[in-house]
Amino acid sequence: MDVVILAAGLGTRMKSKLPKILHKIFDIPIIDYVIDAAKSINPENIFVVLNPSITKLTEHLSKNDIKFVFQNEPKGTAHALLSALPYLKSNKILILNGDTPLIRKETLANFIDLFDKNSLDMGILSFHSKREHSYGKILRDKDGNIKRIVEITDSSEEEKHISEANSGVYVLNKNHIAELVKEVKENPLKGEYYLTDIVEIAVKKGKKIEAYPLANEDELIGINTRSELSLAIKYLRDRIINDWMDKGVTFYDPQSVWISPKVSIGADTIIYPCVFLEGDTKIGQSCVIYQGVRLKNCTVEDNVEIKDYTVAENAHIKDGSKIGPFAHLRAETVIGRECRIGNFVEVKKSTIGDGTKAAHLSYLGDAQIGKNVNIGAGTITCNYDGRKKHKTIIEDNVFIGSDTQLIAPVKINKDAYVGAGSTITKEVPEGSLAISRTPQKTIKDWVKKRREKE
Numbered sequence: 001m002d003v004v005i006l007a008a009g010l011g012t013r014m015k016s017k018l019p020k021i022l023h024k025i026f027d028i029p030i031i032d033y034v035i036d037a038a039k040s041i042n043p044e045n046i047f048v049v050l051n052p053s054i055t056k057l058t059e060h061l062s063k064n065d066i067k068f069v070f071q072n073e074p075k076g077t078a079h080a081l082l083s084a085l086p087y088l089k090s091n092k093i094l095i096l097n098g099d100t101p102l103i104r105k106e107t108l109a110n111f112i113d114l115f116d117k118n119s120l121d122m123g124i125l126s127f128h129s130k131r132e133h134s135y136g137k138i139l140r141d142k143d144g145n146i147k148r149i150v151e152i153t154d155s156s157e158e159e160k161h162i163s164e165a166n167s168g169v170y171v172l173n174k175n176h177i178a179e180l181v182k183e184v185k186e187n188p189l190k191g192e193y194y195l196t197d198i199v200e201i202a203v204k205k206g207k208k209i210e211a212y213p214l215a216n217e218d219e220l221i222g223i224n225t226r227s228e229l230s231l232a233i234k235y236l237r238d239r240i241i242n243d244w245m246d247k248g249v250t251f252y253d254p255q256s257v258w259i260s261p262k263v264s265i266g267a268d269t270i271i272y273p274c275v276f277l278e279g280d281t282k283i284g285q286s287c288v289i290y291q292g293v294r295l296k297n298c299t300v301e302d303n304v305e306i307k308d309y310t311v312a313e314n315a316h317i318k319d320g321s322k323i324g325p326f327a328h329l330r331a332e333t334v335i336g337r338e339c340r341i342g343n344f345v346e347v348k349k350s351t352i353g354d355g356t357k358a359a360h361l362s363y364l365g366d367a368q369i370g371k372n373v374n375i376g377a378g379t380i381t382c383n384y385d386g387r388k389k390h391k392t393i394i395e396d397n398v399f400i401g402s403d404t405q406l407i408a409p410v411k412i413n414k415d416a417y418v419g420a421g422s423t424i425t426k427e428v429p430e431g432s433l434a435i436s437r438t439p440q441k442t443i444k445d446w447v448k449k450r451r452e453k454e
Ligand code: UD1
Pocket: 006, 007, 008, 009, 010, 049, 071, 073, 074, 075, 076, 077, 079, 080, 097, 098, 099, 100, 134, 135, 136, 137, 149, 151, 165, 166, 167, 168, 193, 194, 195, 196, 221, 222, 224
């Protein structure tokens, strides 16, 4: 089987500079969902019909072993299929719309099964739509056989009330149907060649055609407008969250949580409202993710607590650690087991050993920090000299007093202490105390003396 994905339309209804198929649902472009669905049936070839202006996409497709053909002018869906026909090798052809990303793999498989079982020349995947839309309508005769598809712009008042809609997903027997594409006439209203017109032509020639209303409206939504894009995002969001609930994840307010399709979550994890889990984030079992947290491409092991309004990207948080509230973990950060990273602590490109605590108001950048270290409030690694980044090394069991600046490159060897308020510029040897405060000077009766002068 070959798959043809029609994606050369201009998507003018989106009112966007970006081609429609590159708009994203969560962090994945619309076209990638369709390609994924196509791949699920293991076809010989996948062709995407593109408008020549979408050169941005060709490299992305080639990398994924997807072929593409250009439709030089967007003259309609029949014309788009015609552009691909000379390249197709198989006799069975699945046609997908590039703007219908939520189709389920099982639905596609069932649909193709029915096509095979009933030895059809053409199968049409349909659905019943309850909302106002711009889909083509399936017209049937009194015996229920399909007669033709009428586009909404060409339909009579009576036809407008038909609820069965065309999804734009078809399977064709190429030998029996492909030639008929050439017989499609230009639609007088739009000046386009409609693939849907092939149905009437084929029915009149006695070809075997069926439309199967196999799927729900939500999985066949076609994205033509921003409002349909937002509906598609909502449908997918609900699908993903229901899936995780089935697998044992608790959501206190599913309607406010956003989880990308590639994210995974372990059982008995609890997710509070307004949480965003993006990219390749993996969350372990029995974690608690409090409200307003955003995690992108993070790995979170089991029993981790991430408190309110924490933001983390490309970070790895190991078993049993507690993060936040209001923590910021940036790229290449690894937080060990049973750590505590508290409020207003920013960690960048740093490794933090097991049991280490940085509970308040710190910046730890380019640091390698050992086990059971205590980082006092307000500690700053001064990692940047205006030109280069430098490393701070803090070994196991070190105690850094509050409001310390560590001027990198610098190393604090194990079991050492740094007194609060110090500016550390030199290596601190094992087990020693370093302190760099100026001795305190106290001027007695200073206020009284000043008043006397005034
Ligand atoms: C199309 C169907 C409609 C169906 C709906 C399902 C036609 C005439 N109508 O309508 O019956 O209910 O899909 O979502 O087929 N494309 C090209 N080249 C073109 C024009 C379009 O490749 O010249 C591609 C588009 O990029 C898109 C797909 O074909 O992915 C469908 O085109 P679109 O303009 O969105 O058609 P609809 O009006 O949604």
